[in-house]
Amino acid sequence: MTGDEEVPGYLATDVAALLTPIASGEVLAAICALNGSKCDVIEVPQGTFAVMVDSSPGRADQAATAVSSIQRDIVMVTAERHDGQVTVRRWAKGVKGEEIAPGLALDQAPEIVRNIMLGAITMDEIATTNPDMVFPGRMGRVKAFRILRKLSSRARRDESR
Numbered sequence: 001m002t003g004d005e006e007v008p009g010y011l012a013t014d015v016a017a018l019l020t021p022i023a024s025g026e027v028l029a030a031i032c033a034l035n036g037s038k039c040d041v042i043e044v045p046q047g048t049f050a051v052m053v054d055s056s057p058g059r060a061d062q063a064a065t066a067v068s069s070i071q072r073d074i075v076m077v078t079a080e081r082h083d084g085q086v087t088v089r090r091w092a093k094g095v096k097g098e099e100i101a102p103g104l105a106l107d108q109a110p111e112i113v114r115n116i117m118l119g120a121i122t123m124d125e126i127a128t129t130n131p132d133m134v135f136p137g138r139m140g141r142v143k144a145f146r147i148l149r150k151l152s153s154r155a156r157r158d159e160s161r
Contacts, residue, residue, distance in 0.1 A: 036062075053137075
């Protein structure tokens with residue numbers, strides 16, 4: 001789009017998000033919160049999808065750096081929509097990778113991810129209509145640490161059985 005064109009209403013709101021293979025929405029929300037990235041997370045068939053509360057440019061990169069540094073064995077993507085343009089980028093081991101064609105990436109993404117990235121629905125609307133689907137990452141660092149510690153203890157207990 002050129003500077004003279006107006007962005008259609010459904011694309012006017014910016015979005016910064018992560019799509020990860022992490023299975024637990026609670027884990028991703030806590031990791032993001034622990035690293036200062038406030039987000040709301042939903043579980044999708046491929047893992048989890050987090051939408052940053054602050055969608056300003058670079059917020060998805062900040063969260064991706066933290067998450068992929070902690071979860072070094074995963075490959076994830078950031079997806080951002082600014083001024084109606086969607087950008088998707090691969091991340092691994094704390095390092096930003098190559099850009100992926102947004103059409104290709106969104107074609108492979110779950111329907112709910114496509115709908116959010118294309119402006120058909122917002123995370124707030126999902127939280128209102130399906131509150132049990134959304135894991136709020138709008139928590140303090142102490143609460144995030146407690147959640148991760150509790151989940152880690154539970155996982156160790158399950159392994160020892």
